[in-house]
Amino acid sequence: MNFVSFEFAVFLAVVYVLHWSCLHAGTRTLLLTIASYVFYAVWNWRFCFLMLFVTANAFAAGQMLARTTRPWRTAVLAASIGIDLATLGFFKYYDFFLSNVAAALADLGVAASLPVMRIILPVGISFYTFHAISYVVDVYRGKVEPEPSLVKIAFYISFFPQLIAGPIVRASFIMPQIRHLRPFSPAQQAIGVRLLLRGFIYKAVIADTLAQIADPVFAHVDQYDAHALLTATIAFYGQIYFDFAGYSSMAIGTARLFGYRFPPNFNYPYRAASVTEFWRRWHMSLSFWLRDYLYIPLGGNRGGTLFVCRNLMITMLLGGLWHGAAWNYVVWGALHGVGLCANKLWRETGRRLPLRFDVRGGWDIAAVILTQLWVMLAWVFFRCDSAAQATEVVAVVLGLRPHPGAGVLPVEGYILAIIGIDHTLGSDRLRLSLSPRWAGALAWSGVGALFALALAAMPVVQKPFIYFQF
Amino acid sequence: MFRYADNAELQGKEHPEWGSGRTGPGLPMSTLACLLLGAAMAGLYHLLPRTRPGRPFRALLLALGGFIVAQVGLSATIAGLGLVPKGPFYDLLQQLTDYDGERPVVLLIGSSFSEAGIDPVVLAEALASSGRAAAVQRLAVGGAPHLERLHYLKEYLARANRKPRLVLFEIAGGYDSGPLYQVHQMRFSDRMVAMMDGSSAWWALCWLSDADGLSLFQRFTLGSEILGQLALHISHIGFLWNSTPARETVTTYDSGGSPPPARFSDDDTAELLEQAAATRDLKPDWPPDVPTPWMSAFLAEEIAILQRHGVERFAFYSVPSLQGANVAYAHRFCAAITKFACIIGEDPDLLAELRHGADWYDFDHLQGAAREVFTRWLGDRLVETGVWP
Numbered sequence: 001m002n003f004v005s006f007e008f009a010v011f012l013a014v015v016y017v018l019h020w021s022c023l024h025a026g027t028r029t030l031l032l033t034i035a036s037y038v039f040y041a042v043w044n045w046r047f048c049f050l051m052l053f054v055t056a057n058a059f060a061a062g063q064m065l066a067r068t069t070r071p072w073r074t075a076v077l078a079a080s081i082g083i084d085l086a087t088l089g090f091f092k093y094y095d096f097f098l099s100n101v102a103a104a105l106a107d108l109g110v111a112a113s114l115p116v117m118r119i120i121l122p123v124g125i126s127f128y129t130f131h132a133i134s135y136v137v138d139v140y141r142g143k144v145e146p147e148p149s150l151v152k153i154a155f156y157i158s159f160f161p162q163l164i165a166g167p168i169v170r171a172s173f174i175m176p177q178i179r180h181l182r183p184f185s186p187a188q189q190a191i192g193v194r195l196l197l198r199g200f201i202y203k204a205v206i207a208d209t210l211a212q213i214a215d216p217v218f219a220h221v222d223q224y225d226a227h228a229l230l231t232a233t234i235a236f237y238g239q240i241y242f243d244f245a246g247y248s249s250m251a252i253g254t255a256r257l258f259g260y261r262f263p264p265n266f267n268y269p270y271r272a273a274s275v276t277e278f279w280r281r282w283h284m285s286l287s288f289w290l291r292d293y294l295y296i297p298l299g300g301n302r303g304g305t306l307f308v309c310r311n312l313m314i315t316m317l318l319g320g321l322w323h324g325a326a327w328n329y330v331v332w333g334a335l336h337g338v339g340l341c342a343n344k345l346w347r348e349t350g351r352r353l354p355l356r357f358d359v360r361g362g363w364d365i366a367a368v369i370l371t372q373l374w375v376m377l378a379w380v381f382f383r384c385d386s387a388a389q390a391t392e393v394v395a396v397v398l399g400l401r402p403h404p405g406a407g408v409l410p411v412e413g414y415i416l417a418i419i420g421i422d423h424t425l426g427s428d429r430l431r432l433s434l435s436p437r438w439a440g441a442l443a444w445s446g447v448g449a450l451f452a453l454a455l456a457a458m459p460v461v462q463k464p465f466i467y468f469q470f
Numbered sequence: 471m472f473r474y475a476d477n478a479e480l481q482g483k484e485h486p487e488w489g490s491g492r493t494g495p496g497l498p499m500s501t502l503a504c505l506l507l508g509a510a511m512a513g514l515y516h517l518l519p520r521t522r523p524g525r526p527f528r529a530l531l532l533a534l535g536g537f538i539v540a541q542v543g544l545s546a547t548i549a550g551l552g553l554v555p556k557g558p559f560y561d562l563l564q565q566l567t568d569y570d571g572e573r574p575v576v577l578l579i580g581s582s583f584s585e586a587g588i589d590p591v592v593l594a595e596a597l598a599s600s601g602r603a604a605a606v607q608r609l610a611v612g613g614a615p616h617l618e619r620l621h622y623l624k625e626y627l628a629r630a631n632r633k634p635r636l637v638l639f640e641i642a643g644g645y646d647s648g649p650l651y652q653v654h655q656m657r658f659s660d661r662m663v664a665m666m667d668g669s670s671a672w673w674a675l676c677w678l679s680d681a682d683g684l685s686l687f688q689r690f691t692l693g694s695e696i697l698g699q700l701a702l703h704i705s706h707i708g709f710l711w712n713s714t715p716a717r718e719t720v721t722t723y724d725s726g727g728s729p730p731p732a733r734f735s736d737d738d739t740a741e742l743l744e745q746a747a748a749t750r751d752l753k754p755d756w757p758p759d760v761p762t763p764w765m766s767a768f769l770a771e772e773i774a775i776l777q778r779h780g781v782e783r784f785a786f787y788s789v790p791s792l793q794g795a796n797v798a799y800a801h802r803f804c805a806a807i808t809k810f811a812c813i814i815g816e817d818p819d820l821l822a823e824l825r826h827g828a829d830w831y832d833f834d835h836l837q838g839a840a841r842e843v844f845t846r847w848l849g850d851r852l853v854e855t856g857v858w859p
Contacts, residue, residue, distance in 0.1 A: 006658060006698040186526040193533075198515055205508035209711075212501055411502055418509035425516035432517050439519035444529045446518045448536030450511055456544050456706040457507045 001042045003250045004204045004458070011039065012254065019258055025181035029155050032258065036158040040124070047122040050087070051158060057083050058132040059153045062139045066146035073140060080136045088129045091119055096325030124164040126322055130289060131157045135171035137293055143172040152178050161254040165247055167265040167285035174260065182259025195253025197447055197454075202246030204458035206418065210239035212459070213411065218383055225405040226396045233397060234412040236383045237376050238419050241270060244283065268427040270375075270419055273367035274346075275339030278375060286322075290315050305348055312344065313337040328387045335378040339371075504711055544706050553713040555664040558611045559622040560714075563629065566607045570631040573605040576858065577626075579619050580640030580789075582612035586835035587789040587815075589845045596849025602858055607634070615652040616645060616765075617673055620772055621665040627779045636858055637781055639769070641788040641812075643799030646765050647756040649677055650692055657695045658702070660712050666699035673771075677764045682757060731837075734792075734827035742792040742833075743821050749794020752802070756795070760802035785857045790815040790824055790844060792833040811857045813848065820847045 001008050015035045022028045041048050061080035065073055098114045105112045135156065138144040147153050156178060162169055217224050217232035224232070248265035255262045269282035279287040291300075298311040313334070320333020377394065384390035396403040424430075434442060547553075554560050569575065576597070578584055590606040597604045609619065609626060627633065644651070653674065656662045666674075674696045678689055702708075734742070752758070761769070773784055786807060788800035797816050804812030820843070824830075829840035836844055852858040 006695075006702070010694060010698075186529075187522045189526070190522065190529065194520075198512075201508065201511045201515060205504065205511060209501060209504045209508060409502065411505065414502060414505055414509075418505065418512070421509050421513045422516070425513050430517060431519050434519060436521070440521045440529070441532055443519045443521045444532035445536030445539070446514065448533035448538075449540035450515055450518075450536075451533075452537045452540035452544065452705065453507070453511055455702075456708070457504050457511070457710045459708055459711045 001039055003247065003254075004200065007042075011035075012257075016257060020184055026151075028182070028258075029178060030151055032160075033151055033155040033158060036155070036160040036163060039160040040158065040163060043123050044120070047125075050091075050122055050125070051128055052154070054084060054087060054129055054132045055150070055154045055157050058135045058157065059147070059150050061136045062146040062153070063148070065136070065139050077136060077140045081133055084129045084133050084136075088125055091122055091125055093321075093325045095119055127166050127168060128157050128163060130168050131162075131171070133293065134168070134289065135175075138171040138175075144175045147175060147179075159255070159260070161251040162262065165244075165251070166283075167248055167251060167262050168289045169262055169285065170289075173263060177260055184259065188256050188259060192253045192256030193447065195249045195256060197253075197451055199246040199248070199250030199253060201450065201454050202242040202249060204246075205454050207239050207243035207246055208459050210235045210242065210415065213408065213415075214239055214383070217408065221384070221389055221393055223405050224403075225407050226399065226403050227410065228406060228408040229393050229403070230397045231408050231410060231412045233376060233380055233383075233393070234415050237270075237379050238415045240379060240382070241266075241419065242422075268423045270372055271368065271423050271427055272371050272375075273364055274343045274371055275336060275374060276343045278371060279336070279340070286319070290319050294318065305345065308344060309341040312340045316340060323382070326386070328381045328384055328390055331387050331390070332378050332381040335374070335381065339374050339378075500711065500713075507710065541705065544709070548706070548709065548713070552715050553709070554715075555660060555709065556712050556714050557661055557664060559609075559614070559618070559625075559661075562609060562611065563622060563626055566609065567626060567629040567631060569605055569607065571605055573603050574635040575630075575632050576604045576606045576636045576638065576852075577634035578606070578608045578610060578638045578640070578787075579623060580608075580610040581614050581619075581642060581645060582610070583642055583789040583791075583834055584608060584610040584640045585612055586831060586837060587841055587844050588848065589841055592842050592845040593849050596846045597852065597858060600849075600853045602853060604636075604858065605632070610640070613652050613656065616649050616768060617653065617670040618661065618665040620673075620768075620775075621667065621670055623772065624669075624775065627775070633779050634776075634781055636783040636785070637776055638852075638857075639772075639784070639786045641786050641800045641803050641814075643752065643756055643760075643796050643803075646761055646799070646803070647753075649764070649768075650674055650696075654692060654695065658699060660708060663699050663702045663707060666696065666703045668700070671696050671700040673768060676767075680762075680764050683755070731831050734830055736825065736827050739792070739827045739830060740825045743825060746792055746794040746797050747816065747821070750798050751795065752799055753795045756799070760799060760806055783857065785811040785813065785852070785855075787813040787848060788815050789834070790821065790836065792830060796834065811855050813851045813855065813857075815844060815848070817847065820844065 001011060015032070018031055018035075019028055022031060037048050037051075040051060057080055061076055064076045068076055095116050095118060098116050102112055102114045102116075135144070135147075135153065139146050147156075152175075156169075156171060156174055159174075213235035214232045217228055218236070221229065245266040252262045252265070263285060265283060265285050267281040267284065269278050272278035272281050295311055295315045298314060299307060300311060301308055316333040316337030317330060318333070320329045320331070320336070323329045323332070380393050380397075381387060381390040384393060392401075395401045432439075432442065573594075576593070578588060578590070580588075585608070588608060588610075590608045594604055594606040597606070609623065611618075653662055653666075675693065678684070678692055678696070684692075752760070776784070786804065788796070788803075791797055797814070800812075800814045800816075804814060823843045824836070824840050826840075828838055829836060829843075831837040
């Protein structure tokens with residue numbers, strides 16, 4: 001169920017009314033859990049059982065961790081995470097792995113008929129398995145108490161605003177909220193409505209319009225000239241931000257309507273002056289998850305520069321693979337890993353040499369431009385169907401290969417201006433300054449008017465959110 | 471799931487998954503306009519003051535007020551700029567309503583059956599050759615349910631320089647028996663949202679309340695879709711994306727392409743025609759009442775609207791079909807509609823000329839030379855029966 005759809009609007013309205021009609025915390029939790037499973041079943045009811053299995057695994061591990069002593073605790077943790085990763089690996093990577101093995105064997109001249117199963121990828125599996133892992137690890141680390149109620153664990157893992165594409169909410173962050181009755185607060189509702197509106201404008205109006213520019217070109221890369229490919233690349237650079245930030249805003253806003261706070265997922269990432277900063281602003285729930293559950297256990301920043309770079313590369317390669325079972329995602333992760341390592345080495349060099357870069361001065365602009373060009377380059381690999389196609393696009397855009405073809409309207413300047421407007425006004429928190437009386441009137445009538453305008457400016461047929469495929 | 475028109479999903483030419491594939495690689499300026507509008511909205515959103523809703527009810531009223539004021543502003547802008555939704559019907563309306571000649575107008579209203587089977591130029595020639603010259607206009611689009619046809623008929627009547635003197639209605643069992651099938655198939659597409667005004671929604675809900683054989687869940691689903699599309703129509707959803715000045719030639723609408731043709735041999739065609747002629751039964755899921763009470767009321771309304779615009783002559787016709795149920799339906803329909811002339815495309819002489827596989831695009835759509843054959847035959851019948859005196 002797409003957040004920008006009539007079906008979701010009806011679903012949300014019904015669940016909202018029922019939720020706030022219930023007086024008891026337990027009833028509300030049960031209601032939201034059932035609603036979340038209904039939300040998931042609309043896509044494919046059979047995979048509800050898979051989600052239930054992952055939930056049962058996390059619940060059982062939590063209970064066992066509460067009852068076992070130290071040496072066994074690690075075994076329970078490893079077994080639970082192993083089951084989650086095996087589930088994720090089977091559904092997401094089995095065919096990828098086998099097809100690559102078959103290709104490698106074919107290169108060696110060995111004809112092998114491997115059992116490729118063409119497995120359907122369950123929507124949101126990458127997210128709910130990470131939620132389950134987060135719960136078990138947080139219980140293991142003592143950051144959260146083992147939850148005796150299966151319903152509450154099921155609710156945490158399946159809560160529909162974050163079920164399909166995050167944000168990845170830590171168990172230690174959300175479980176305390178689940179355990180207490182959420183009061184109805186007009187202020188929270190207001191924040192929820194505003195976040196929903198922002199997400200709606202981002203996704204329905206801007207991202208889907210940008211998709212109209214990027215999609216036709218990336219669908220037939222061979223038919224367009226270098227300028228069209230550059231325009232499409234910039235369009236996708238904007239589209240994925242507005243799409244995913246829009247989705248996240250709607251998810252966080254929806255959760256707020258039910259009284260739950262989610263951590264922010266985006267903080268104007270295209271202002272980042274380094275790849276390190278980019279990952280502190282982009283898909284923050286994933287990058288912090290990878291940091292805490294993968295990068296730090298690998299060794300984190302401890303040790304020499306090479307050791308740290310190794311950890312960064314492993315983290316980003318796995319992060320890339322997490323997005324999709326294809327080599328272009330691995331390359332995308334590798335490019336970000338290289339960017340993180342380059343930034344690490346740059347800072348180390350700055351410390352060792354008597355160089356002083358004033359990052360608040362003109363250098364900042366150059367750093368932002370360099371970082372964003374690198375991010376844009378990486379997005380080409382993310383967007384293309386294969387690493388080979390992405391390499392072709394990059395070569396053509398850089399003028400390394402002549403590529404006659406059709407052109408498109410030169411709108412790249414407008415796209416960058418839109419990103420600039422959003423990042424400048426949003427990040428700097430510029431607000432119209434009015435008297436409290438007029439500020440209130442403008443704030444709320446503005447919300448209504450913007451919603452009306454957004455409805456008129458959105459395409460009727462909406463594209464699914466990009467991150468729904470992961 | 472619902473009663474359906476014959477191969478209706480193939481006639482629709484606009485698939486819900488594809489929507490109306492309206493923006494090709496050419497990137498029209500409307501893309502840029504919507505992009506800039508989106509940027510302005512994002513900017514305004516950031517600039518709006520953040521206040522706590524001291525009195526939630528007041529905040530709600532203010533938001534509602536802002537929504538309504540913006541809707542009124544949008545309506546005024548749309549009217550001021552003379553914008554209309556892009557789509558196959560507006561392309562047609564543009565051509566039809568411009569006619570301002572001396573010849574009286576004959577208007578055909580139908581679906582892809584008529585679109586494929588009748589050539590307006592040939593029909594005009596056929597009528598002229600009998601000394602009864604007419605300007606023939608065909609208001610027929612693939613997959614158009616009755617509700618959509620009536621919606622655009624009203625637009626046509628409001629804009630046409632010359633009102634029709636004779637109106638011919640297509641008879642098609644599938645469309646008459648399941649008037650919401652196409653609406654459901656193309657739900658939430660540009661076309662369905664554009665036509666779902668209050669009147670269309672009313673007729674749709676009337677059918678829903680009367681229809682037999684629908685479960686409560688089906689009624690709820692369809693009813694929700696209708697009301698949802700009505701809400702979207704009223705709120706101008708997607709309008710700025712898919713509109714164009716009314717007087718501008720529209721060539722950018724991409725209907726999504728035609729379904730693949732069925733390929734018949736000459737022997738198959740002859741056999742299917744014989745089977746069709748022998749069939750007397752309707753499809754099992756079509757209602758036995760022909761026309762249904764809903765269809766009778768709808769036709770009465772359509773005719774009343776036309777009469778208010780000075781139209782006095784009406785008739786019905788069916789296009790030849792390889793499906794016997796369609797022919798049987800046309801017979802029953804004509805038997806029930808005694809007030810108006812009815813022409814069924816199953817004359818043996820006519821069918822003898824349509825026995826080649828190449829004459830049929832699929833079971834219900836003519837193509838090639840067959841189109842001209844049927845059109846001339848229809849012209850002759852209109853004159854012979856005195857429908858076009």
